[in-house]
Amino acid sequence: MTKTSGRKRNQGILRLASHLSVLIAWELLSRFVVPPQFLPPPSAIVFALIGTIESGELPRQLMQTMSVLLLGFGLAIISGMGLGIAMGMFPTLRRIFSPYVNTFNAMPTIALVPVVIIWLGLGYEAKVFLTWIVSVSAVVISAEAGVTNVPPAFIETARAFGCNKRQIFLRVILHAAVPFFVAGIRLALGRALVGVVVAEMFTALSGLGYMMVLYGNTFRTAELFVPIVVLAVLSVTITKLIYHIERKVAPWRVTQE
């Protein structure tokens, strides 16, 4: 017990020390070697962060980005799970939709930006649509795989204990597929974040994407790093959140690892 906690503490110290040394090296590098327009020192980024928070710009733009992300990503989860599970259950649906889903999954969907602008304009809908379309195929494919990869022994056992088709679906398949569902959602999150930022850069400028374009074009590099850092923190936070939800929904699975 004490041995493990001791080892944990040592690891924590080690990690902190490595972070600190990277930050210090970066700070020194940007102060004395590289011009700050290229790479601002961490201290300047922190001041820029404080500045954009105090002016209200960062909270406002972050809300914009979050609103597009949550709606587009949420729709991708709901529609992707629905279609993926249906495709897993019904081979006919699978045969019809698989080629399209696989194509969308393989291609860089970002290429659709100009088309989406023609269809939906430059507004909020276009951004949500882009976020949805870049991330939905990952959810579909994983959900379908989860349903079709349920071990046959589980189905056999369910039948041996009297389950009808509906009960097999509700009591066995939906549970056995949870690990696949979560993997798909995690994958889709990364793509949705790319989708939001690209959409914000190429349609009507807004959100964190807007901040990047604005400060990039004006060489205010310290401010440019603010949305980048915020995005990084945002994606790590949501990934952690998904992990915690999985632990709530499927404790049998997480503790197994």
Added chain:
Amino acid sequence: MLRVDKVCKTFRSEGRDDLEVLRDISFEVAANEFVSIIGPSGCGKTTLLRIIHGLEPATEGTVSVLDKRVQGYSPSSAIVFQHFNLFPWLTVTKNVAFGLEVAGVPAAECAARTGHHVRLVGLEGFAGHYPHELSGGMQQRVGLARALVLDPQVLLLDEPFGALDAITREQLQREIAGLLLRSPKTVVFITHNMDEAIFFSDRILVMSSRPTRILEEVRVELPRPREADTVRASGEFADIRKRLWLMLSRQAAVQ
């Protein structure tokens, strides 16, 4: 209690030769009788069990429990699997309750019966645990409780000790023997372990290799309660084992 009447099973699939698995299988099991089915691996023992349970239709012949013909899933029997087949997302209690919940048994009754059977197999301290937190022997106790809680007329055991180590196997065998002595059950037990078959059975049906027929029926008259050590040391045990061994090794040679 259980009557298997001229059951044949042939698997037919397009583009492949028919596979005749079972040929003219007939036997009866009396109430509270323990019958073992022993035979070479791959001889269709599990297929026979699935037909008795109604999960697989017989090509010919019938199965009936208490003169009621089995057609489709039959709640008159319950099964214990070799590899436990517990649902990893359900706790011990929920796994045991599975069949009752599926059958729509009211929650209060379900909880009472489940609790009783979790205690019966000695897992009251693990009711909230998940299967991966349990040893193989404990998992199979859950498998046993999950079948017994349904109070089936026929208990089907499909090599239930096959995936357990030697010591766990003996412990569980002794407990199940004790359990059956206190509350007798009609049991059909599939195994390819001769010692196990002799220890438990009133009768042993020896099966041939494919297409499977019943070669012989061996009665075990050893008095109960049986102690594994004394049973093994008895002359009758040695005789029966020798007979079984001769028949089974001849089958293996045929294969």
